[in-house]
Amino acid sequence: MKISIRRYRPDDRKAVLAAFRSNVPAHFPASEESWLRSALDDPDGPLFVVVEAGEIVGFGGYxxxxFYDxxxxxxxxxxxxxxxxxIGRAxxxxxxxxxxGRKLRPRYVTVDTHPHTAGFFKRCGFIEIARxxxxxxxxxxxVDLRFDLTDEAVARLRACGWREAFARDGTA
Structure with a gap:
């Protein structure tokens, strides 16, 4: 698998929406598409796409x-x-x-998700903080989860790459 990750551009919109719809209803309710459209139109942070063989196969941002770390x-x-x-781990x-790498580097990273995808984040070193x-x-x-973005975690990500940094046994 050879992928690249780059910033989202407005001409990626159709492919991102198609990727989202491919996950309805198993991973997202259809009602969340309006929130996705809003995030694409007026993002509160950087958004990225994953490209494989010229096709957008992933999307996410932060x-x-x-005020908080x-x-x-x-x-x-x-x-x-x-x-x-x-692709998700990458x-x-x-x-x-x-x-x-940001000036306002956070100490903690959170994510909220559905119970059926929480295991993915746990395998990548996140801990469950609320259900x-x-x-x-x-x-x-x-399910709310948190990752401690420590210097050690960052060094491991940089040194090992995503495959080794997110070991399948749940250690990060």
Missing amino acids: ELSE LGTLVFGLVRADRHGSG LLAYRLLHMA WPGGYRSGRDR
């Missing part, structure tokens, strides 16, 4: 708090036919390293 991952999706290929590592039954307006349960 936001940084000006905190970064928040937004979206983070891989086209359904590419699940399990390592995009996650890219976003964490991008945050680590909210019916926590989304769609009625789906919500």
Whole structure:
């Protein structure tokens, strides 16, 4: 697999929406598409796409708090036919390293997700900090997770690359 990750551009919109729709309803409720459209139109932080063989196969971004030592991952999706290929781990590592290089580098990175995808983040070194039954307006349960963006974690990501940094046994 040879992929590249770059900043989202407005002409990527159709492919990003198609990647999102490929994950409905298994990973996202259809009602979240309006939020995605809003995020694409007026992002609160940088957004990225993953390109493989000239096609957009992943999308995600993050936001940084000006008041808290905190970064928040937004979206983070891989086209359904590419699940399990390592693209999600690569995009996650890219976003964490991008945050680590910012002037307002966060100490902690959070993400909220559904229970069926929380395991992915746990395998990548995130710890569960809260579980909210019916926590989304769609009625789906919500899991909040946190990653400690320590100097050691950043060094490991830089030295090992995403494949080794996110070991399959859940250590990061």
